[in-house]
Amino acid sequence: xxxxFELPDVGEGVAEGELLRWRVEPGDAVSEDQPVAEVETDxxxxxxxxxxxxxxxxxxxxxxxxxxxxxxIIVFRVDGEDGPKATETxxxxxxxxxxxxxxEVGATAQPAEETQSEPAITQRVQVPAPPSxxxxxxxxxxxxxxxxxxxxxxxxxxxxxxxxxxxxSTQERSSQQTTAAEQRTQQAAPAQSxxxxxxREVVDRETTVAVPKTRHIAAEEGIDLDTVPTDEQKDGEPxxxxxxxxxxxxxxxxxxxxxxxxxxxxxxADEPARPESRKPYKGIRQTIGAAMxxxxxTAPHVTHQDEVDVTALVDARSTLRRxxxxxxxxxxxxxxxxxxxxxxxxxxxxxxxxxxxANEEIVEKQYYNIGVATATxxxxxxxxxxxxxxxxxxxxxxxxxxxxxxxxxxxxxPEEMRGGTFTISNIGGIGGExxxxxxxxxxxxxxxxxxxxxxxxxxxxxxEETIEPRHIMTxxxxxxxxxxxGADAAQFTNSIQKYLQNPNLLLLE
Amino acid sequence: MVVGDVTTSTDVLVxxxxxxGYVAAIRAAQLALDVTLVEKGxxxxxxxxxxxxxxxxxxxxxxxxxxxGQAEELGIYADPTVALDEMxxxxxxxxxxxxxxxxxxxxxxxxNLLKGTAEFADENKVRIIHQxxxxxxxxxxxxxxxxxTGSRPIEIPGFGFEDERIVSxxxxxxxxxxxxxxxxxxxxYIGMELATVYxxxxxxxxxxxxLEQALPSYEEDIASIVRKRAERLGVDFHFGYTADSWAASxxxxxxxxxxxxxxxxxxxxxxxxxxxxxxxxxxxxxxxLSIDDAGVETNAQGFIPTDSTxxxxxxxxxxxxxxxxxxxxxxxxxxxxxVAAEVIAGEPAAVDYQxxxxxxxxxxxxxxxxxxENEAANKGMTPVTGEFQFQASGRALTANRAEGFVRIIATxxxxxxxxxxxxxxxxxxxxxxxxxxxxxxxKLEDIGSTVHTHPTLSEAIMEAAxxxxxxxxxxxx
Numbered sequence: 007x008x009x010x011f012e013l014p015d016v017g018e019g020v021a022e023g024e025l026l027r028w029r030v031e032p033g034d035a036v037s038e039d040q041p042v043a044e045v046e047t048d049x050x051x052x053x054x055x056x057x058x059x060x061x062x063x064x065x066x067x068x069x070x071x072x073x074x075x076x077x078x079i080i081v082f083r084v085d086g087e088d089g090p091k092a093t094e095t096x097x098x099x100x101x102x103x104x105x106x107x108x109x110e111v112g113a114t115a116q117p118a119e120e121t122q123s124e125p126a127i128t129q130r131v132q133v134p135a136p137p138s139x140x141x142x143x144x145x146x147x148x149x150x151x152x153x154x155x156x157x158x159x160x161x162x163x164x165x166x167x168x169x170x171x172x173x174x175s176t177q178e179r180s181s182q183q184t185t186a187a188e189q190r191t192q193q194a195a196p197a198q199s200x201x202x203x204x205x206r207e208v209v210d211r212e213t214t215v216a217v218p219k220t221r222h223i224a225a226e227e228g229i230d231l232d233t234v235p236t237d238e239q240k241d242g243e244p245x246x247x248x249x250x251x252x253x254x255x256x257x258x259x260x261x262x263x264x265x266x267x268x269x270x271x272x273x274x275a276d277e278p279a280r281p282e283s284r285k286p287y288k289g290i291r292q293t294i295g296a297a298m299x300x301x302x303x304t305a306p307h308v309t310h311q312d313e314v315d316v317t318a319l320v321d322a323r324s325t326l327r328r329x330x331x332x333x334x335x336x337x338x339x340x341x342x343x344x345x346x347x348x349x350x351x352x353x354x355x356x357x358x359x360x361x362x363x364a365n366e367e368i369v370e371k372q373y374y375n376i377g378v379a380t381a382t383x384x385x386x387x388x389x390x391x392x393x394x395x396x397x398x399x400x401x402x403x404x405x406x407x408x409x410x411x412x413x414x415x416x417x418x419x420p421e422e423m424r425g426g427t428f429t430i431s432n433i434g435g436i437g438g439e440x441x442x443x444x445x446x447x448x449x450x451x452x453x454x455x456x457x458x459x460x461x462x463x464x465x466x467x468x469x470e471e472t473i474e475p476r477h478i479m480t481x482x483x484x485x486x487x488x489x490x491x492g493a494d495a496a497q498f499t500n501s502i503q504k505y506l507q508n509p510n511l512l513l514l515e
Numbered sequence: 516m517v518v519g520d521v522t523t524s525t526d527v528l529v530x531x532x533x534x535x536g537y538v539a540a541i542r543a544a545q546l547a548l549d550v551t552l553v554e555k556g557x558x559x560x561x562x563x564x565x566x567x568x569x570x571x572x573x574x575x576x577x578x579x580x581x582x583x584g585q586a587e588e589l590g591i592y593a594d595p596t597v598a599l600d601e602m603x604x605x606x607x608x609x610x611x612x613x614x615x616x617x618x619x620x621x622x623x624x625x626x627n628l629l630k631g632t633a634e635f636a637d638e639n640k641v642r643i644i645h646q647x648x649x650x651x652x653x654x655x656x657x658x659x660x661x662x663x664t665g666s667r668p669i670e671i672p673g674f675g676f677e678d679e680r681i682v683s684x685x686x687x688x689x690x691x692x693x694x695x696x697x698x699x700x701x702x703x704y705i706g707m708e709l710a711t712v713y714x715x716x717x718x719x720x721x722x723x724x725x726l727e728q729a730l731p732s733y734e735e736d737i738a739s740i741v742r743k744r745a746e747r748l749g750v751d752f753h754f755g756y757t758a759d760s761w762a763a764s765x766x767x768x769x770x771x772x773x774x775x776x777x778x779x780x781x782x783x784x785x786x787x788x789x790x791x792x793x794x795x796x797x798x799x800x801x802x803x804l805s806i807d808d809a810g811v812e813t814n815a816q817g818f819i820p821t822d823s824t825x826x827x828x829x830x831x832x833x834x835x836x837x838x839x840x841x842x843x844x845x846x847x848x849x850x851x852x853x854v855a856a857e858v859i860a861g862e863p864a865a866v867d868y869q870x871x872x873x874x875x876x877x878x879x880x881x882x883x884x885x886x887x888e889n890e891a892a893n894k895g896m897t898p899v900t901g902e903f904q905f906q907a908s909g910r911a912l913t914a915n916r917a918e919g920f921v922r923i924i925a926t927x928x929x930x931x932x933x934x935x936x937x938x939x940x941x942x943x944x945x946x947x948x949x950x951x952x953x954x955x956x957x958k959l960e961d962i963g964s965t966v967h968t969h970p971t972l973s974e975a976i977m978e979a980a981x982x983x984x985x986x987x988x989x990x991x992x
Contacts (some may be wrong), residue, residue, distance in 0.1 A: 032815040064814055070830075071822035132869060134931055134956030144863035160956040 007084040009058055013045065013073050020047040021149050022074045024289055025067045029053075030080075034062045042080060045073070046289050050423065051416040060084040072288075074151065135161035146170040215240045220248045227255040290384045301447045305486040309442040310495040314503040316458055317477045322509045330400055339479075340378060341403040343430055343455060343502075345512050348374040348394040350501035351428060357498045358427050360448035361489050368489055377426035377446060378406055380413040381436075387413040388446055390426040399512070434458060439480045450489050453502070456480030479506070525551040527859055528641060528657035530633045530804070533560020535836025535848030536663030537617050542856035543661075544624040551627040551655065553643055558617040560665050561837075562845040564610060569688045570705075572606035573712050574876050581715035581748075589915065597716055599693050606688070629655075635809035638829060659831045659859045662811070662819060663852065664804060666797040666837035671700070673760050674793050680768040681761070684709065687792045694718050694789035698770050700758045702729040704875040706794040707741060711878050714748040721751040721786050723758055725775045730875065734887055737938045740919055741877045748878070753786075755779045761791060799838045823865045825855040833859070844873055870934065872950040874943035879919045882946030885934030885953050888924050897927040901959070901983025903975045905939040907990055910970040916940040921979040923949065923959070930958045930984070941972050948976055959983050 013023060023045040030042045041053035042062070060082035067079045133140065133150050143150040143166045153161050153169045214231040216224070224231050224246075231246055234254045238245040287295070301307075319342055330337035351358040351374050360369045374395040377388040389409035394402055412418045429446040434457035443454040456479060463476040481502065485495045505511050529540040532554035540552040557564045580595045621628055631643040636654065644652045668683035670676060676683055684705050693716045699706045702724035714720045722729070722745075729745070729752065730738040742752065756772035763769075768788050774780035799817045806813060812828045813819050818841075819827050819834035827834050833855040836848025850866060857864035870885035891898035904920045905911035919939025925932045935949040952962055962980035967973050978987045985992040 064816075065820060068820050068822045068826065068828050070828075071826075132926075132931065132933060134929075136955045137868075140867050141863060144865060144867075 008063060009060065009082045009084050010078045011057055011080050011082060012076050013067075013079045014054065015075050020075065021152060022072050023047040023052070025069055025071050025073050025079065026051060027069055028065055030062045030065075032062050032064055036060060036062060036082070046416075047420075050418050050420045052419070054079075056082065058082050058084055133161065134159070135166075139163055139166055142166050211244055213243055215243045215245045216251075217248070220246060220251055223248060224251050224255075227251070227258075229255055229258070290387070294385045297447070298444050301445050305445050305447065305450075306488060307442065307445065307484050308487050308492065308495070309482055309484045310492065310499055311440050311480065311482050312496075312499050312503065313478050313480050314506045315463060315476050316479045316506050319506055319509045320458065320477045326399070330403065333400065335400055335404045336407055337400070337403050339455075339458070340406055340430070340432060341399050342509055342512065343432075343453075343506065344376045344378070344391065344394050344402055344406065345399060346502050346505035346509075347376055347428055347430060347453065349505050349512065350498055352395060353501045354494065354498040356494050357451050357485070357490060359450050359489055360427075361450065361486065362448075371427045373427065375426045375428075377423075377429035377449075378410060379429060379431035379446075380410045382414050382416065384416065387418060387423065388426065388429055389413050389418055389422050390424065392425065428452070430455065434479065441482045443482060443484045445484055445486055451483060451485040451495070451498070454482040454484075456482070523653070524656035524658075525549050525627065526658045527551070527856070528553065528633075528655060528660045529663060530641070530660065531560060531663035531665055531836075531838075532558045532617065532621070532628075533663060533665045533836060533848065534562045534845040535665070535838075535852040536560065536661065537621060537852075538849040539661045539663060539833075539835060539852030539856045540621055540626045541624045542853045543859060544621075544626045546856060546860035546862070548856075548860060549627075550625070551629055551657075552621060553629045553631060553633045553641075553655075555630070555632040555646070557614050558621070559610075559614040560663075561667075563613050563617070565685045565688065567845055568613060569606050569610055570684070570708055570712075571876060572609050573602065573688060574708060576602045576605070577712045577715035578878070586915075597693065599716065600691060603689060603691075632803060634803070634805040635807075635811075636805075638809045638811075638832070660809075660833065661825075661852070661855045661859075662801075662804065662806075662827070662832065662834040662838055663836050663848065664800040664838045665848075666799050666843055668793070669796045669798050671758065671793055671795060674700070674758065674791065676793075678763075678768075680763070680789070681791050681793060684792070684794055687713075687790070687794075690790065696767070696788045697721075697790050697792065698723065698768075698786050698788035699792045699794060700770075701794040701796070702726075702752065702754075703732070703794060703796065704730065704877070706792070707745065707877045708875065709792060709794065710745055710750050711748065714745065714750050715878075719749070719751075721753065721788070723753045723756050723770075723772050723786070725755070725757045727754045727779075729754075730877075730881070733875075733881060733883070734889075734936065737881055737936055740879065740938050741875075741881065744878050744918065753784060756784060758791075758793075759783070797837065797843055799840075801838060821851075823867065824858045825851050825866065826858070842871065842873065844871065847871055868954065869956075870950060870953040872946045874946060876943060879916065879939045880937075880942040882937040882942035882944075883935070884946050884950045885932075886924055887934060887936060888922075891924055891926070891933055896933070898924050898933070899927045899930070899959075899983050900924050901979040901981065901987070903978040903982055903987065903990060905972070905975060907978075908970075908972060908975050910972050910974070911940055913970070914940055914972075921945070921975040923962070923976070923979045923983055925959050925983055930960065932957050932959060932962060932980070935976075935979075937976075939972070939975075945972060945976060948973060 026044040026046050028043050030036055036042060036056040037059050038057065039055040042056045043054045045052050045054050063081040063083045065080055067073045073079055133154050135150055135154070139161055140150055142163055143153065146166060148166055148170050150161065153165055211232045214234070216231055221231065229251060234246045234250055236244055236246045236250050238247065319339065323337060323339060323342065327337045355370060358371050358374065360371070362369050373393060375390050375392045376394045377390045379386055379388050389412065391402060391405050391409065409418065409422060412422070426446065426449060428449055429452045431443050431452060431454045433441055434455045437457055439456040441454045443452045445452050458477050458479045460475045461478045462473050463478065465472055465474045465476065481499055483495055483499050526549040527543045529536045529550065529552045532552055536552060537558065540550050543550045562568060580597050583591070583593045583595045618628065629643055631645045631652070633641045633643055636642050640654055640656050642652050642654050668685065674681050676686070687709050693713065695718065697713050697718040697720045699710050699720060699722045702722050706722060707730055710720045710722050728735060728738055729742040746752065753772060755775050757775050759771045759773045761768045761770045768791050770786045770788060770791055772784050772786065801813050801817045801819060809832060810829055811819060811832055819839050821827055821834050821839045825833045825835050825839065835851035835855050837843040839851060850868065854864045854866050872882065872884040875881040888898045888900050900922055902920050902922045906917045908917070911917045916939070919937070919942070921939070922936045923932060924934040932949065932953050935946065937945050959980045963977055963984060963986065965977065967977040978989055981987040982990060982992055
C-alpha cells in the first residue's frame with residue numbers, strides 16, 4: 007500500500023508553509039509520529055510527524071519550497087509490502103505498463119490501483135480561475151486559494167486586484183461605471199510631459215482642402231489632414247498649406263521625442279549600477295513586517311518615557327543570582343521586570359485590555375501573560391510566559407530562559423507565542439536608552455527597557471541632598487491611544503517604577 | 516558567450532534539446548537572457564526523434580493501409596500492399612523537417628547551440644565533451660542551469676537491446692520490414708500503440724502483460740474498448756505473465772513467459788517471434804551528468820525532485836520534463852521549460868495548471884484530463900458524471916467510427932468541471948476543449964450551453980456535460 011501524506015494545517019488556519027528541512031530520505035524506515043520534516047509557517051517552525059509506520063517512498067517537495075496545505079509532500083510505503091516493481095504498471099499517460107521484471111532501476115511504475123502518479127496535478131487545489139488571473143495573483147503576492155474562499159464564483163482579474171488592495175479596486179470599479187466619454191478623456195490624459203502639439207487645440211474636421219503635394223507629404227509623415235490646425239479657408243472649406251503640415255509634423259515628432267527622452271530618463275533613474283544583492287522577503291521576516299505595519303497603522307501609538315532608579319534591584323539580583331545558580335537557573339533582570347509589570351497591570355487593569363473592533367468592545371483580561379521579545383537570526387519572536395502573577399520569581403526566570411532559548415532555536419510552538427496580554431522588549435541588552443516600541447497587537451501596550459547605566463542622580467536622605475552614582479534604567483511605554491490615555495500610561499509606568507525601585511515589594515506579590 | 520579555448524560563460528545553460536529544453540531555451544532568449552543549449556544528439560529529443568512524432572506517423576500510415584482494405588461495407592474494395600521501408604522514409608522526412616525547424620527556431624531566437632555531452636564540474640560549471648574521439652571538450656560557466664535530459668527506455672534483465680531481435684520503442688519505429696511475428700512485452704500505451712501499428716501492417720502480434728488488463732492505468736471501461744478493438748485486429752493478449760527469458764532458434768527468438776501469480780496460471784508459455792519489443796516504461800537520464808558534482812539531489816528512481824518553479828534543491832539549477840518526474844509527457848516538459856525560463860528572468864511564473872491533458876493514440880484513441888470519478892471521490896469530493904456514447908453521434912457514424920464515449924466529471928456542489936475521459940475517434944484532439952474549460956474554471960452549464968458545431972464529434976462533449984445535469988437531448992438522462 008502506498009500512502010500519500012498531505013501537508014496538514016500545522017498552525018491554525020495557515021494556508022501554506024515553507025519546507026525548511028527533510029529529516030528523512032527515500033528508503034528510510036519511519037515509525038508513526040516520527041518527525042519527517044520541518045515546516046516553517048508564518049507563525050513558527052513545526053515538526054511534521056509521520057502518520058504511519060512505513061518506508062519513505064518519495065519526497066514530493068523540495069527544501070525551501072512553499073507548500074500549500076493539502077498538497078502531498080511525502081509518499082510512504084506501508085509495511086508488509088514490497089517496493090514497487092519495474093514491472094508494475096506505470097501511471098497513465100506516461101510510462102508503459104510493465105511486463106513483469108524486477109530491474110535494478112527502481113521502477114517508474116506503480117500498480118494500477120494506485121495509478122496516476124500525478125501528484126502535482128491531481129493534488130493541486132482546484133481554483134476556478136484562468137491562467138492569466140492565477141499569474142496576476144502571483145504577481146501581486148495574493149494567495150489565489152484565499153480569493154477563492156472569499157468568492158463563490160469564478161475568480162476574475164478585478165477580484166484578485168480587489169483582494170490585493172481594497173482601495174484601488176474601488177476606484178477601478180467606479181471607473182468602470184464612468185461613461186465611455188469620460189474614460190476616453192482619462193485615457194487621453196498625457197502620461198508624460200506636455201508637448202507642444204498637445205498644447206494646441208485638438209482638431210478633427212469632417213473635410214479638409216489641400217493641394218496634392220500637401221496630401222502626399224501628409225501621408226508620408228503619417229498625418230491626418232483633418233487634424234492639422236488651420237485658420238485658412240478655400241471655397242468655404244478649411245484649407246491646409248504644406249507649411250502647416252510640416253510645422254504640425256515637427257511638433258508631433260518633438261512631442262514623441264520628449265516622451266522618448268522621458269522614458270529613457272526614467273529607465274536610467276531606475277537602474278543605478280550599484281553593488282547590491284537581493285534576498286527573498288518571506289516567512290517570519292514577512293510576518294513581522296505585516297504585523298508591525300498593521301499595528302502601526304491601526305493603533306495610534308504614543309510613547310510615554312521615564313527612568314527608574316534600580317540600584318536596589320541591582321543589589322537584590324546579585325544576591326539572588328547565587329541562590330538561583332545553586333538551582334541551575336540563570337537569573338537576569340527580566341523576571342523582576344516581568345513580575346513588576348504583572349503587579350502593575352493588576353493595579354492598572356485598564357492597561358491589560360485589547361480592543362475588539364469588530365464587536366465594538368474592549369476586552370478586559372483578568373490574567374497576566376507576559377511576552378518577551380526575543381531577537382533571533384530570523385527576526386523577532388515573542389514567547390509568552392503565562393500567569394506571571396501566580397508564579398514565583400525563579401519559576402518565571404526558568405520558564406523565560408527556556409522559552410527564549412527555544413525561540414532562538416526556532417523550536418517554539420505557535421501556542422507558546424499566543425495569548426499574551428502585555429509585552430516587554432529589552433533593547434538595553436544590546437544598548438540604547440529610549441525607544442518607541444510598536445505594540446504587539448492585540449495587546450494595548452508594550453514596554454521597552456533601556457540599558458542599566460550608572461548615572462549621577464540627586465539622592466535625598468535625612469533631609470540632605472547629595473549627588474551619587476546610581477543605577478538607572480530607562481522605560482519607554484508605547485500605548486494604544488484608542489483605549490488608553492496619557493494619564494493611564496503615566497500611572498501604569500509609576501506602578502512599574504515603584505516595584506523596580508523597591509523590589510522587596512515584589513515579595514508581597 | 517565568447518567561444519575560445521578559455522572557459523566561457525552564459526546566463527542560462529540548458530542541457531538537452533527536447534520539448535522541455537528547447538522551449539526553455541527559446542523562452543529564456545525571448546526574455547533577453549544569454550542562453551546556451553547543449554545537445555548530444557538530435558534536436559527535438561525523444562519526442563521528435565524516437566517517440567511522439569515518428570510513432571504518430573506510423574500510426575497514421577498503418578491506419579490508412581488497414582482502413583483502405585476494410586471498407587467493403589462502404590463499397591470500397593482494395594487490397595493495399597505496404598512497403599514499410601518507404602513508409603519509414605516518409606516518417607524520417609517528417610522527423611527531419613521538424614528537427615531542423617527546432618534548430619532554426621533556436622538560432623533565430625538567439626540561442627547559442629553547442630553539440631556535446633554536458634557533465635557538471637561543480638555547481639556553476641559544466642564540461643562539454645564533444646562527439647568523437649579527440650574532439651576535446653570545453654568548459655562553460657553558468658549563472659543558471661536547466662536540466663532537460665529526458666528519459667530512455669527501461670531494459671529488463673535477460674532482454675538486452677544488443678541483440679537485434681530485442682528492441683525498445685526506438686528500434687520498433689525503424690524496422691526494415693514488417694516482422695511476421697512480433698511479441699510485445701508490456702501493455703501500456705507504447706506497447707498498445709505499436710501493437711496496433713504492426714497488427715494493421717500484417718504482423719502476428721502477441722502482447723504479454725503482468726497485470727490482468729491492457730492499459731492498466733486507465734479505467735477498465737476505457738481500456739477494454741481499446742483491448743477488444745486490438746483483439747479484433749488480431750492481437751493476442753497474455754495477461755498475468757511476465758517475460759522471463761528468451762533463446763535463439765532458427766534465427767527467431769523464443770520467449771518464455773512465466774505466470775505473475777502462480778494461483779492464476781499454472782504453466783509457462785512460449786512465444787516465437789522475429790522481434791521482441793520491450794515496452795515496460797522509461798527511466799530518467801540523470802546518470803550521465805555527474806549530477807552529484809553540482810550537488811543536485813535525485814530521488815530513488817533517479818528523478819530530480821523540483822518545486823512548483825521547477826527549482827531543484829539548488830536555487831539556480833532547474834529541472835524540466837521527463838527528468839523531473841512523472842508524468843513523462845512532452846507537453847508537461849514544455850510547460851515546465853517555459854516556467855523555468857520565466858522564473859530565471861524574474862517573472863512570477865509557476866507550474867500551476869489545473870489539469871494536464873494526455874492522449875493515447877491507440878484505436879480508438881484515448882484522451883484524458885484532470886480527475887477520474889474515483890480520484891475525485893478519493894480526494895473527498897462528491898463527483899457527478901455525465902456520459903455520451905459516440906454510437907449516438909451522427910458524425911461518428913458518418914465516419915464509421917462509433918466506438919467509445921465521452922465522460923465528464925464535475926463536483927456535485929459547484930458543478931465545476933474537474934476531469935474528463937474520452938475514448939473514441941479523435942479523442943486526442945477533443946480532450947483539448949475540456950482542458951481549456953477546466954483551466955478557465957468552467958461549470959457543466961458553461962460547456963453544455965456553449966454552441967457546438969453540427970455535425971461534429973465535439974457535440975458529444977456538450978451532450979455529456981448536459982447529461983451530467985440530466986439535460987442531454989440525444990440520450991436518456
